[in-house]
Amino acid sequence: MRFGRIATPEGMTFCVIEGDGEQAIAKAINGHPFADPEYTGKEYPLSDVKLLAPMLPSKIVAIGRNYADHVAEVFKKSAESLPPTLFLKPPTAVVGPGAAIKIPEFATKVEFEGELALVIGRPCKNVKADDWRSVVRGYTIINDVSSRDLQFADGQWARAKGIDTFAPLGPWIETDLDAIDVTNLPIKAHLTHDGVTETKQDSNSNQMIMNLGEIIEFITASMTLLPGDIICTGSPAGTAPMSPGDYIEIEIPGIGRLGNPVEAA
């Protein structure tokens, strides 16, 4: 089932999205997408409403350096010498599908990072790796936008990855965990620059160093996770700079496509 969040003439609401392409329908629900949906009866063609980020998380916990080829391209080192690490992105960085990524003047090398994201479904702490599915409500996509200049200048990544609009999220939450083989999931990023689209990232979740169970166990050994919290599972290689006028689309088959234009702030 696909849960989304939409702006309609009557206000913002969570919804269930059925159908694809021009036939897609958003069926409004009461409350939050953490339980079986209770439909309000209101339905909209998806093309008539604005799709928002599917969740406003209380926190975004991210695993960095979780793909060896990305460690090599960004840090010029082996994954053995630089193992996965944990960082946070602020909730204020979240924007939805189609919203502009806005690059401030002082960020001079801003790159996309297409990633599989997990949406937490219940409060949890000290989750064992084998039990990770019991705390995950569904999958979505995040673009972990990163300003490489600030990332290396600051040492800490919070600013480089925490600028407003640097966490495009969506397009929705796919809750059918059985329908998607997360151990073998293509992850792609298509960058359109000067009217030409190139596929820059073309990898697979089978390249992850820590798998989803290990990630959830690692994080929850330290931090309580709350419903709606977002876990970013790391970016594969192929990240590249973006500039105002570009359009970046992250694609994960079975989940969807998350596209955002790039503008100057």
Place this chain on the structure above:
Amino acid sequence: MRFGRIATPEGMTFCVIEGDGEQAIAKAINGHPFADPEYTGKEYPLSDVKLLAPMLPSKIVAIGRNYADHVAEVFKKSAESLPPTLFLKPPTAVVGPGAAIKIPEFATKVEFEGELALVIGRPCKNVKADDWRSVVRGYTIINDVSSRDLQFADGQWARAKGIDTFAPLGPWIETDLDAIDVTNLPIKAHLTHDGVTETKQDSNSNQMIMNLGEIIEFITASMTLLPGDIICTGSPAGTAPMSPGDYIEIEIPGIGRLGNPVEAA
């Protein structure tokens, strides 16, 4: 005016705290402490209720390496070579006055860091340094508890400083910005170990590298701040390890004392 948050037999509420010591009274208010208080008429001796963290922030933005002497003791480098940097602590790390700091087994060198904290009063972005007071609701104290082993092993500080209970906050929010000279404010940490209390941190906000205006301008150039967000302004030298059975108290005259026992998780 001092705003706090308390647990009473009737539930949790924000309050105004008047008087000191055993005479202190908590006067319950409607709503949040971002405007003039609207009193409910309920009053409690402060000693009869449980003081909670005065705010549950949407984010905690911290300035690291903002005191040269602390940079020297932790990083063994000069502040010129390691300038201030920005990091995030997760909201789930917050606990209130008197709540235990719980050290997990895998954190083997956990230290206190006493810091002046700012509570943001209104949504803001791109605030100029001179205007910082217009976006700050008040002052409080944070203990930026940090596991030095994880801090250096991970490179990123999110885990070392983000473990549940690693952000004691309080005891309340002092909103009278004119009553406190934040350019010359003593900051102390008193550690009780084996029944002996030693003053480990004994510094002053006049040792900050970035002042409060520069901090607010720096952060809001990148991130929108929301009401209730907490800004940690950095720790002076004197941080030291804590172990289960210890009691750590951060003292900032004019604001108050934030004391927490230390336990094994």
